[in-house]
Amino acid sequence: xxxxxxxxSAAWIRIRNAAGHVGETVEIRGWVTHRxxxxxxxxxxxxxxxxNMQCVAGVKDLSPEQWExxxxxxxxxxxxxxxxxxxxxxxxxxxxxxxxSVEVVSVAHEYPITPKEHGVDFLMDHRHLWLRSSxxxxxxxxxxxxxxxxxxxxNREDFLLVDAPVFTPSACEGTSNLFETQYFDDKAYxxxxxxxxxxxxxxxxxxxxxxxxxxxxxxxxxxxHLIEFWxxxxxWAFGTLPDVIALxxxxxxxxxxxxxxxxxxxxxxxxxxxxxxERVVGPFPRIHYDDAVKMLHDAGLPFEYGNDFxxxxxxxxxxxxxxxxxxxxxxxxxxxxxxxxxxxxxxxxLSCDCLAPEGYGEIIGGGQRMSSLDLLTARIDEHGLPQSxxxxxxxxxxxxSVPHAGFGIGVERTLxxxxxxxxxxxxxxxPRMLTRLAP
Amino acid sequence: xxxxxxxxSAAWIRIRNAAGHVGETVEIRGWVTHRxxxxxxxxxxxxxxxxNMQCVAGVKDLSPEQWExxxxxxxxxxxxxxxxxxxxxxxxxxxxxxxxSVEVVSVAHEYPITPKEHGVDFLMDHRHLWLRSSxxxxxxxxxxxxxxxxxxxxNREDFLLVDAPVFTPSACEGTSNLFETQYFDDKAYxxxxxxxxxxxxxxxxxxxxxxxxxxxxxxxxxxxHLIEFWxxxxxWAFGTLPDVIALxxxxxxxxxxxxxxxxxxxxxxxxxxxxxxERVVGPFPRIHYDDAVKMLHDAGLPFEYGNDFxxxxxxxxxxxxxxxxxxxxxxxxxxxxxxxxxxxxxxxxLSCDCLAPEGYGEIIGGGQRMSSLDLLTARIDEHGLPQSxxxxxxxxxxxxSVPHAGFGIGVERTLxxxxxxxxxxxxxxxPRMLTRLAP
Numbered sequence: 035x036x037x038x039x040x041x042x043s044a045a046w047i048r049i050r051n052a053a054g055h056v057g058e059t060v061e062i063r064g065w066v067t068h069r070x071x072x073x074x075x076x077x078x079x080x081x082x083x084x085x086n087m088q089c090v091a092g093v094k095d096l097s098p099e100q101w102e103x104x105x106x107x108x109x110x111x112x113x114x115x116x117x118x119x120x121x122x123x124x125x126x127x128x129x130x131x132x133x134x135s136v137e138v139v140s141v142a143h144e145y146p147i148t149p150k151e152h153g154v155d156f157l158m159d160h161r162h163l164w165l166r167s168s169x170x171x172x173x174x175x176x177x178x179x180x181x182x183x184x185x186x187x188x189n190r191e192d193f194l195l196v197d198a199p200v201f202t203p204s205a206c207e208g209t210s211n212l213f214e215t216q217y218f219d220d221k222a223y224x225x226x227x228x229x230x231x232x233x234x235x236x237x238x239x240x241x242x243x244x245x246x247x248x249x250x251x252x253x254x255x256x257x258x259h260l261i262e263f264w265x266x267x268x269x270w271a272f273g274t275l276p277d278v279i280a281l282x283x284x285x286x287x288x289x290x291x292x293x294x295x296x297x298x299x300x301x302x303x304x305x306x307x308x309x310x311x312e313r314v315v316g317p318f319p320r321i322h323y324d325d326a327v328k329m330l331h332d333a334g335l336p337f338e339y340g341n342d343f344x345x346x347x348x349x350x351x352x353x354x355x356x357x358x359x360x361x362x363x364x365x366x367x368x369x370x371x372x373x374x375x376x377x378x379x380x381x382x383x384l385s386c387d388c389l390a391p392e393g394y395g396e397i398i399g400g401g402q403r404m405s406s407l408d409l410l411t412a413r414i415d416e417h418g419l420p421q422s423x424x425x426x427x428x429x430x431x432x433x434x435s436v437p438h439a440g441f442g443i444g445v446e447r448t449l450x451x452x453x454x455x456x457x458x459x460x461x462x463x464x465p466r467m468l469t470r471l472a473p
Numbered sequence: 474x475x476x477x478x479x480x481x482s483a484a485w486i487r488i489r490n491a492a493g494h495v496g497e498t499v500e501i502r503g504w505v506t507h508r509x510x511x512x513x514x515x516x517x518x519x520x521x522x523x524x525n526m527q528c529v530a531g532v533k534d535l536s537p538e539q540w541e542x543x544x545x546x547x548x549x550x551x552x553x554x555x556x557x558x559x560x561x562x563x564x565x566x567x568x569x570x571x572x573x574s575v576e577v578v579s580v581a582h583e584y585p586i587t588p589k590e591h592g593v594d595f596l597m598d599h600r601h602l603w604l605r606s607s608x609x610x611x612x613x614x615x616x617x618x619x620x621x622x623x624x625x626x627x628n629r630e631d632f633l634l635v636d637a638p639v640f641t642p643s644a645c646e647g648t649s650n651l652f653e654t655q656y657f658d659d660k661a662y663x664x665x666x667x668x669x670x671x672x673x674x675x676x677x678x679x680x681x682x683x684x685x686x687x688x689x690x691x692x693x694x695x696x697x698h699l700i701e702f703w704x705x706x707x708x709w710a711f712g713t714l715p716d717v718i719a720l721x722x723x724x725x726x727x728x729x730x731x732x733x734x735x736x737x738x739x740x741x742x743x744x745x746x747x748x749x750x751e752r753v754v755g756p757f758p759r760i761h762y763d764d765a766v767k768m769l770h771d772a773g774l775p776f777e778y779g780n781d782f783x784x785x786x787x788x789x790x791x792x793x794x795x796x797x798x799x800x801x802x803x804x805x806x807x808x809x810x811x812x813x814x815x816x817x818x819x820x821x822x823l824s825c826d827c828l829a830p831e832g833y834g835e836i837i838g839g840g841q842r843m844s845s846l847d848l849l850t851a852r853i854d855e856h857g858l859p860q861s862x863x864x865x866x867x868x869x870x871x872x873x874s875v876p877h878a879g880f881g882i883g884v885e886r887t888l889x890x891x892x893x894x895x896x897x898x899x900x901x902x903x904p905r906m907l908t909r910l911a912p
Contacts, residue, residue, distance in 0.1 A: 046711075050631075083677060083678035110872040114711075139876075174635060197902060198903065199905055214655070215654045220910055231601075231902065234601035241522065253657070261656075262639055272485075433582060464670055471659055
């Protein structure tokens with residue numbers, strides 16, 4: 035239907051489908067990105083959000099009024115163009131339109147974004163317009179493909195989507211970095227993770243995932259931090275640490291493969307070295323925390339055993355490999371209170387982070403959750419958390435406790451890696467950062 | 474892989490796939506929902522989140538220790554059972570397991586949810602456990618199917634997913650009913666709608682949609698209100714009011730058809746009269762606001778022309794039809810400031826609500842957006858809104874303004890209608906209501 039709506043005698047098509055309509059008279063509705071004229075011939079490049087197309091008119095192809103109006107079109111003016119599609123291998127998409135009519139929908143004011151270099155602040159202030167640039171379009175198309183791949187993969191693996199709440203009465207991992215709001219007569223906090231809720235859902239449905247926005251009020255101003263970001267969190271009843279690591283491996287292999295296949299043009303626009311992505315096929319290395327620490331010491335880094343890795347440590351580790359790596363068995367002290375202790379060494383935990391290669395660092399955090407009610411109760415005390423807030427969570431250990439494991443994967447960091455972005459701010463349409471809440 | 478993991482010699486399968494493994498020795502991991510014994514035969518019903526299965530053991534099938542342990546199993550105890558699958562048409566799913574071993578993972582404390590009637594407050598306080606009940610499971614499976622259908626449909630119609638931000642610096646539709654939070658040195662508000670952002674994205678990509686949680690701090694305590702709900706919002710550049718009404722019609726026809734096909738068992742558990750859903754095939758009636766008012770007056774309702782419809786009015790209108798209906802051309806005064814005026818009567822607007830049948834009322838709101846910069850500027854003034862907050866939004870009319878339209882469809886209300894729920898509180902795993910923020 036969307037392709038077949040008639041306006042006059044020509045079907046309205048999307049530019050991405052133009053190759054299938056060569057020889058036909060069609061209509062395209064979009065915006066002018068470039069215009070030039072050689073006196074008797076006018077060239078328009080029109081974008082419609084699905085692609086760009088060169089449209090050509092000789093002076094006799096258009097009425098004198100249309101010829102004149104076309105000559106006045108400014109950048110980002112809106113038009114409905116009709117004409118015959120011709121194959122032309124020199125053009126992007128391989129198709130050109132021989133114009134028969136140009137209907138001007140609106141003439142744009144002088145467009146603020148020009149081919150000259152703009153500062154990042156200027157572009158971010160104009161994010162609502164910057165989205166029209168071809169690089170930003172490609173990045174966000176890859177984003178949509180990654181999200182679609184995540185969901186398709188989880189559905190295929192028989193995990194059920196269960197949405198976790200955004201408003202929570204208490205904190206999942208401590209009370210710092212939380213956004214607070216008045217919730218009628220109560221205080222509510224914005225979720226940092228849906229995991230605890232997914233544990234409850236996993237005991238109901240066996241295999242579940244949530245996928246939504248999460249919020250961290252961190253005063254970090256790095257190229258890897260967003261205040262508001264999207265995360266997918268699968269949770270697997272009867273799943274163990276090795277089970278979820280294997281699941282993550284299949285997820286990443288599938289996702290990267292699908293982006294390579296479906297978004298190759300967009301990766302080209304991002305100037306991504308796709309040979310590096312083609313190597314992202316499991317199995318990926320599993321590296322025990324102890325071995326990772328040795329690698330850092332061998333590299334001469336002043337890392338203290340027992341700590342969590344910082345960005346330079348992650349960069350050092352991930353630069354040693356051409357694929358994502360799994361670092362496992364982190365010290366219990368640097369992980370959340372609900373991590374299952376490592377039976378081989380109770381100071382460590384059955385946890386795993388996945389670090390993306392090329393210095394991109396952590397994109398997944400996960401592990402096996404504590405299944406013992408007594409141990410969980412003790413840990414809640416040790417962390418100074420109120421037992422009452424976690425009674426419902428402890429119920430999951432009272433009524434049918436099972437080994438279970440899960441992880442959280444961040445959309446923006448995964449996209450930054452796959453698209454090869456310098457900064458995570460381009461990985462979402464309207465980024466929210468320490469100093470940016472608009473537009 | 475998830476189906477083929479080996480534990481001992483038997484493959485771990487999911488109950489929903491059991492019919493494909495008849496005659497095989499398999500393993501199921503789950504929870505005991507019922508147990509009974511006739512002395513020499515024990516019967517267990519095990520649920521694994523994908524379905525329920527009856528498992529049967531004669532006294533010689535299990536070791537004495539396992540026989541004894543099985544006899545002690547309480548409701549919701551966790552087990553790993555192994556045995557041979559046999560076709561048995563009397564059983565749910567048509568398959569029964571002849572037990573060869575029962576491994577007890579954990580014995581549950583006395584389970585608080587029993588077959589007796591519980592009050593809604595009790596069940597909601599135990600929502601993390603109530604999710605395990607078969608009716609709640611069916612409702613949430615239908616939810617997941619609806620969400621999947623929405624996304625698949627939009628992707629197929631060539632709309633691109635573009636996530637809208639949750640944190641916004643200003644209100645979309647007035648400042649009342651907004652949740653506020655401290656955003657570092659600023660105030661931020663939680664989104665009520667991603668629409669304005671989708672308009673910007675539509676000018677970049679042509680056809681877009683967002684899909685995420687939205688928040689309304691309404692002190693409403695009705696069976697149709699949630700504080701936190703999920704909404705999908707497509708926006709279509711060059712799309713008009715009739716275009717989006719037709720799109721909604723295709724979306725609803727597709728979604729209901731898919732639920733009927735993929736979730737028939739779950740609809741049965743919900744005791745849904747599916748003959749009513751089978752009639753949900755477009756075209757659906759389009760009813761002009763003026764005609765809707767006449768219908769209300771004919772029915773003797775004291776409705777005043779010019780007002781928005783209340784719940785009793787919507788019920789009266791939607792009860793007259795067996796399919797969803799579209800009510801169009803509402804008075805501009807009861808719609809948001811950005812609605813395009815009706816060229817036939819500027820006191821009306823190019824708007825449309827979709828009302829679900831059987832008294833379920835509004836599930837979609839949408840319309841054509843204002844494309845004139847001058848008119849939009851005037852309307853912002855008339856509504857007492859600050860121009861400065863909308864400069865970026867007005868840019869969409871400065872640079873390539875085009876006719877465009879879109880809508881928002883609520884997941885929970887759509888689910889309540891399709892599953893035939895009495896109250897929207899069962900339509901989401903962890904509902905947030907006026908007096909409910911936990912668990």
